[in-house]
Amino acid sequence: MLNLNLDCDTHNIRMDETPTDVTIQDVAARASVSAMTVSRVLNQPARVAPATRQRVEQAIRELGFVPNALARQLLRGRTHTLALLVSDIGNPFFTQIARGVEDVAQRNGYTVIFGNSDESVEKERQYLHALLGRRIDGLLIAPAGNGSRPMLDLLVQRGTPFVLLDRAIDGVPADVVIGDNIGGSRKLTEHLIGLGHRRIALVNGDPEVPTARDRRRGYLDTLRDHGIEMRPELIIDGVYRRDSGTRAARQLLALPDAQRPTAIFAANNFLAVGVIEALRAAQVIIPRDIAVVCFDDIEIAAALDPFLTVMAQPARTFGTIGAQFLLERLEPSLSGAAGPRAAVAPRRVVLPPELIVRVSCGAQLDMARRSVELLEQPGN
Amino acid sequence: MLNLNLDCDTHNIRMDETPTDVTIQDVAARASVSAMTVSRVLNQPARVAPATRQRVEQAIRELGFVPNALARQLLRGRTHTLALLVSDIGNPFFTQIARGVEDVAQRNGYTVIFGNSDESVEKERQYLHALLGRRIDGLLIAPAGNGSRPMLDLLVQRGTPFVLLDRAIDGVPADVVIGDNIGGSRKLTEHLIGLGHRRIALVNGDPEVPTARDRRRGYLDTLRDHGIEMRPELIIDGVYRRDSGTRAARQLLALPDAQRPTAIFAANNFLAVGVIEALRAAQVIIPRDIAVVCFDDIEIAAALDPFLTVMAQPARTFGTIGAQFLLERLEPSLSGAAGPRAAVAPRRVVLPPELIVRVSCGAQLDMARRSVELLEQPGN
DNA sequence: TTGAAAGCGCTAACAT
DNA sequence: ATGTTAGCGCTTTCAA
Numbered sequence: 152m153l154n155l156n157l158d159c160d161t162h163n164i165r166m167d168e169t170p171t172d173v174t175i176q177d178v179a180a181r182a183s184v185s186a187m188t189v190s191r192v193l194n195q196p197a198r199v200a201p202a203t204r205q206r207v208e209q210a211i212r213e214l215g216f217v218p219n220a221l222a223r224q225l226l227r228g229r230t231h232t233l234a235l236l237v238s239d240i241g242n243p244f245f246t247q248i249a250r251g252v253e254d255v256a257q258r259n260g261y262t263v264i265f266g267n268s269d270e271s272v273e274k275e276r277q278y279l280h281a282l283l284g285r286r287i288d289g290l291l292i293a294p295a296g297n298g299s300r301p302m303l304d305l306l307v308q309r310g311t312p313f314v315l316l317d318r319a320i321d322g323v324p325a326d327v328v329i330g331d332n333i334g335g336s337r338k339l340t341e342h343l344i345g346l347g348h349r350r351i352a353l354v355n356g357d358p359e360v361p362t363a364r365d366r367r368r369g370y371l372d373t374l375r376d377h378g379i380e381m382r383p384e385l386i387i388d389g390v391y392r393r394d395s396g397t398r399a400a401r402q403l404l405a406l407p408d409a410q411r412p413t414a415i416f417a418a419n420n421f422l423a424v425g426v427i428e429a430l431r432a433a434q435v436i437i438p439r440d441i442a443v444v445c446f447d448d449i450e451i452a453a454a455l456d457p458f459l460t461v462m463a464q465p466a467r468t469f470g471t472i473g474a475q476f477l478l479e480r481l482e483p484s485l486s487g488a489a490g491p492r493a494a495v496a497p498r499r500v501v502l503p504p505e506l507i508v509r510v511s512c513g514a515q516l517d518m519a520r521r522s523v524e525l526l527e528q529p530g531n
Numbered sequence: 532m533l534n535l536n537l538d539c540d541t542h543n544i545r546m547d548e549t550p551t552d553v554t555i556q557d558v559a560a561r562a563s564v565s566a567m568t569v570s571r572v573l574n575q576p577a578r579v580a581p582a583t584r585q586r587v588e589q590a591i592r593e594l595g596f597v598p599n600a601l602a603r604q605l606l607r608g609r610t611h612t613l614a615l616l617v618s619d620i621g622n623p624f625f626t627q628i629a630r631g632v633e634d635v636a637q638r639n640g641y642t643v644i645f646g647n648s649d650e651s652v653e654k655e656r657q658y659l660h661a662l663l664g665r666r667i668d669g670l671l672i673a674p675a676g677n678g679s680r681p682m683l684d685l686l687v688q689r690g691t692p693f694v695l696l697d698r699a700i701d702g703v704p705a706d707v708v709i710g711d712n713i714g715g716s717r718k719l720t721e722h723l724i725g726l727g728h729r730r731i732a733l734v735n736g737d738p739e740v741p742t743a744r745d746r747r748r749g750y751l752d753t754l755r756d757h758g759i760e761m762r763p764e765l766i767i768d769g770v771y772r773r774d775s776g777t778r779a780a781r782q783l784l785a786l787p788d789a790q791r792p793t794a795i796f797a798a799n800n801f802l803a804v805g806v807i808e809a810l811r812a813a814q815v816i817i818p819r820d821i822a823v824v825c826f827d828d829i830e831i832a833a834a835l836d837p838f839l840t841v842m843a844q845p846a847r848t849f850g851t852i853g854a855q856f857l858l859e860r861l862e863p864s865l866s867g868a869a870g871p872r873a874a875v876a877p878r879r880v881v882l883p884p885e886l887i888v889r890v891s892c893g894a895q896l897d898m899a900r901r902s903v904e905l906l907e908q909p910g911n
Numbered sequence: 912t913t914g915a916a917a918g919c920g921c922t923a924a925c926a927t
Numbered sequence: 928a929t930g931t932t933a934g935c936g937c938t939t940t941c942a943a
Contacts, residue, residue, distance in 0.1 A: 172608070172666075174920055185930050190922060200928060215688055220664035221610070222920035225601045226935050228552070240633070246626055253620070253647050257654075262661050265645040267633050274637075281642050284600035286552075308595055393834075420831075428834050451804050452832045554936055565914050570938060580912060602936035606919050 173216045181210035193218055224286065232262045233477060234282045235470075236275060236292040237316075239391070240267040242421065244447055244466045245293065248316060251470020252291055259478055261288070270357075270390070272298035283309065289477040291470070293317045296359045312480040314473040318361040319499070326476040327499045328469050332362050332446070335462040335504040336369025336418075339444050342460060342506065343414045344377050348442060352385040352412035354399040354422050360391070366418040366446055385412055389422070396425020404433050413441060420447035423459070448507070464504040472500055553596045561590035573598055604666065612642045613857060614662045615850075616655060616672040617696075619771070620647040622801065624827055624846045625673065628696060631850020632671055639858055641668070650737075650770070652678035663689065669857040671850070673697045676739045692860040694853040698741040699879075706856040707879045708849050712742050712826070715842040715884040716749025716798075719824050722840060722886065723794045724757050728822060732765040732792035734779040734802050740771070746798040746826055765792050769802070776805020784813050793821060800827035803839070828887070844884045852880055 179186045184203060191199050192207040199207070210216075224230045235252050237245040249265060256263045264282065268275035272295045279302045282290065290306065290313035292299075303323050306313050314326045343351050353370050356363035367386070374381050387402060389395030396417060403412055415430075417423035423445035430437055437443050438458055448463035476498060559566045564583060571579050572587040579587070590596075604610045615632050617625040629645060636643045644662065648655035652675045659682045662670065670686065670693035672679075683703050686693050694706045723731050733750050736743035747766070754761050767782060769775030776797060783792055795810075797803035803825035810817055817823050818838055828843035856878060 172920080175922095176920080186920090187922075187930060188928085191929085194922085198928075203928080215685060217660065217663045217689075219605070219666060219920050220661075221601050221605045221666055222935085223922075224935095225599070225605055225920085225937090226922055228935080230601070240629060241623075241626060243621075243623075246621060249620060249645075250647070253645075257657075262644060262665070264642060265629075265633075267630070277637075280597065281600075283597045285642070286599060286601055305595060309597075424831050424834050449831055451800075451829055452834075552936080555938095556936080566937080567914060568912090571913085574938085578912075583912080599936050602919085603938075604919095605921090605936085606938050608919080 172219060173214045175216075175218065178207065178210045178214055178216050181214060182207045228286075230286050230288055231260060232264060232285065232287045233474065234264040234266060234278075234287045234290045236266040236268055236278055236282075236290065238268050238270045238293050238295050240265070242391075243450065244317075244420070244464065247466030248293075248470035248473075251467040251472075252474045253470075255471050255474035255478065259482075261478070268295050270295050272296060275299060276302055279305070283311065287311070288481050289313060291316055291473045291477065294320055296357070297321075297361075312477060314476050316469055316473050320361070324497050326473070326480075326497055328473045328476070329499075329501055330362075330464045330469070330504050331501050332365035333369040333372070335446060335464075335506075336366040336416075337373045338506050339416060339446060339460070339462050340370050340373035341377075342508070343416065343442065343444060344373070344379070346414075346442065348414040349379055350382070350385065350410070350412045351379075351414045351416055352387070352403050353416050353418065354396055354403075354426055355386065355388050355418040356391040356395070356422065358388050363388075363391075363418060370416060382410070384410060391419040391421055393421045393425040393428070396422035397429040398425075400426040400429035401433075404429070404435065411441075415441055415443050417443065417445040420445060420449045420461075423447075423449060423461075424452070427459075446504075458509075460506070460508045462504045463507050465502050468502055472502075552599065553594045555596075555598065558587065558590045558594055558596050561594060562587045608666075610666050610668055611640060612644060612665065612667045613854065614644040614646060614658075614667045614670045616646040616648055616658055616662075616670065618648050618650045618673050618675050620645070622771075623830065624697075624800070624844065627846030628671075628673075628850035628853075631847040631852075632854045633850075635851050635854035635858065639862075641858070648675050650675050650740075652676060655679060656682055659685070663691065667691070668861050669693060671696055671853045671857065674700055676737070677701075677741075692857060694856050696849055696853050700741070704877050706853070706860075706877055708853045708856070709879075709881055710742075710844045710849070710884050711881050712745035713749040713752070715826060715844075715886075716746040716796075717753045718886050719796060719826060719840075719842050720750050720753035721757075722888070723796065723822065723824060724753070724759070726794075726822065728794040729759055730762070730765065730790070730792045731759075731794045731796055732767070732783050733796050733798065734776055734783075734806055735766065735768050735798040736771040736775070736802065738768050743768075743771075743798060750796060762790070764790060771799040771801055773801045773805040773808070776802035777809040778805075780806040780809035781813075784809070784815065791821075795821055795823050797823065797825040800825060800829045800841075803827075803829060803841075804832070807839075826884075838889075840886070840888045842884045843887050845882050848882055852882075 175186045175189045178189045184207060188199060188203060189207050192204050196204060233256050235249060237248065239245055253263050264287065266278040268278060275295045290311060292313060293316045297320060300320060300323065303320065307324060314328060315323065316328050317330065319327045319329055340351065353367060355367055358364055358367065371381055384406060387399040389399055400415065403415065415426055417426050423443065426443060427437065430441060435441055444460040446462045448461050449459065452459065480495065555566045555569045558569045564587060568579060568583060569587050572584050576584060613636050615629060617628065619625055633643050644667065646658040648658060655675045670691060672693060673696045677700060680700060680703065683700065687704065694708060695703065696708050697710065699707045699709055720731065733747060735747055738744055738747065751761055764786060767779040769779055780795065783795065795806055797806050803823065806823060807817065810821060815821055824840040826842045828841050829839065832839065
């Protein structure tokens with residue numbers, strides 16, 4: 152695998168030369184035209200004589216000229232750049248959103264800057280400042296929490312359109328794309344109740360986070376509707392992280408037998424993984440000893456373990472719709488030839504999540520067969 | 532959950548007013564100083580009289596002034612922006628890399644633009660052009676394939692430093708951060724051979740992709756070293772995607788009994804998931820009927836299913852090291868007060884992956900218990 | 912310590 | 928169809 156460089160045209164690295172940009176002037180000189188003509192070839196090719204155009208295009212190619220977008224942006228006041236600020240880039244939910252945003256943006260000639268606030272309002276603030284400095288045209292943001300308001304107000308003040316993803320914030324006049332956290336939470340809880348569970352624990356994230364609050368609400372409402380008493384010791388707050396789930400599960404397992412839950416509702420995918428880990432470590436069998444359901448999908452895991460019931464959200468769609476909202480504000484022509492200055496009122500879209508119950512009789516038999524044979528010939 | 536807006540200071544949306552930028556001039560006027568003074572307050576606060584500075588700072592705050600980075604960049608020729616172009620943002624491997632890059636960049640005052648080439652050289656080309664237009668200072672790229680060369684040559688020509696991540700490309704004079712795909716592949720294959728397997732299938736990605744080529748090589752070399760005959764029908768090429776894995780597994784299952792593999796080596800995490808799905812669908816028990824190992828980690832899944840042996844790569848480190856390489860080229864001062872113009876030769880780092888065998892006797896017993904009880908009381 | 916002038920690379924608005 | 932002028936918002940000289 153030793154690769155001798157047999158290539159002849161390998162360019163040399165000239166780190167020493169002053170990295171002078173190839174400008175439009177250079178191209179103009181090379182093609183014996185004015186800078187304006189080059190500019191026109193770039194922006195309105197039809198308005199340049201074919202012969203001239205060809206000459207200019209060749210010069211561009213020969214010089215490897217790539218127009219400086221900064222200069223254009225400075226002049227036009229538009230950067231054709233969007234930004235997506237999420238609270239956890241490691242979460243597949245946000246990754247999917249990113250795909251959706253990137254897709255729509257790319258198709259419309261926009262570039263996307265991704266940022267990761269790590270659930271920290273401070274980091275979020277830093278990012279926003281950098282992004283505003285870069286004069287992004289619009290922002291999609293999954294706010295770290297209610298502490299994000301001041302920054303959002305600044306955006307409003309500056310007139311930079313933005314879209315709230317996944318988490319709404321009270322009183323912020325912006326488009327919102329969220330999931331039905333209360334409804335999804337209700338369905339998940341009802342699913343458990345329908346299976347006969349009464350002592351259902353909720354392993355939740357930070358109650359400051361809107362989604363966590365709503366998931367808790369759906370859980371509580373459903374218990375109440377079914378006349379099941381809410382038990383404080385079965386509700387554990389934390390953060391949307393694996394270790395938080397592990398800790399919560401341990402705490403639940405430490406309860407006296409009579410109080411221990413028969414089912415655990417993990418309010419988030421990471422929490423669920425943590426919970427499952429802790430349960431296995433404690434030799435607790437899912438779902439025999441304790442059942443587990445979770446809000447958010449764990450796509451890959453679910454493919455490997457059919458015993459996980461999840462509430463899956465159409466994450467990618469969060470991104471595409473959010474990006475479309477933004478683009479409609481940026482280019483009114485896109486919003487279906489709308490009125491001239493019809494300032495669209497903030498929109499709010501609630502995307503319904505989907506309950507995915509993968510377990511089936513067949514799967515169970517499969518699992519049974521699997522483990523029975525397991526001890527005979529381990530081969531992994 | 533109906534949120535009446537009780538807030539009084541909610542700013543109105545003024546989409547109609549011309550969104551005139553607050554400029555340095557505005558601040559200067561407000562503070563009764565020249566633009567230069569404001570500029571200095573921003574860049575070299577120490578060189579401004581405290582009294583003046585305070586006045587300026589207040590004006591900045593009052594006007595909500597955020598300096599236009601575009602103008603500064605245009606002037607200075609440096610954007611303090613890096614770009615990360617990966618081939619699949621949905622892959623946790625690249626997500627982890629992104630975290631690493633973002634981390635280092637942020638800490639050094641750089642912004643990162645993420646791009647997703649979707650394994651398409653054409654999309655990659657479009658992105659690169661947009662990025663060059665934006666005058667990024669440096670690029671980290673997991674090239675889509677050997678077809679990426681022309682673009683990389685352009686980067687070399689322009690003198691924009693870049694780092695190749697995960698995939699090296701012959702004859703491109705740039706820093707490289709890759710994993711030991713051959714070595715990792717060998718270990719994985721040896722693991723299977725050690726367990727007694729002889730008919731080991733390889734479910735691989737596109738042979739055009741360097742990592743796929745290397746993983747194949749490690750597999751082949753190991754078979755040869757152990758005197759095991761390579762069987763063409765057991766080597767299936769495809770792409771690094773779940774459905775490709777599913778298809779490959781089906782194909783393998785369709786082989787006559789005598790030829791069917793006893794173990795499958797999935798060359799990538801997504802392929803592995805597809806393979807596992809297909810096997811379960813066919814009532815094939817892992818690892819009794821067929822063992823499965825895979826290159827790349829499937830972190831979450833592994834937490835749920837201990838029967839998966841994987842070759843995990845330190846993805847995040849790929850990102851941090853890559854970003855550091857870039858920054859060292861951009862700001863020589865970072866590279867340990869190196870010589871003035873010591874043009875560092877291209878560096879090549881090979882990060883060793885780690886074999887993770889999670890299955891244990893305890894886990895097996897756990898699984899056994901689990902399924903035995905399963906049919907009695909399903910509760911998920 | 913502060914200011915005036917010039918210009919980064921590009922394009923809108925006028926010429927021609 | 929092509930060219931000229933001016934200036935986007937900022938910072939680098941050079942002066943005061």
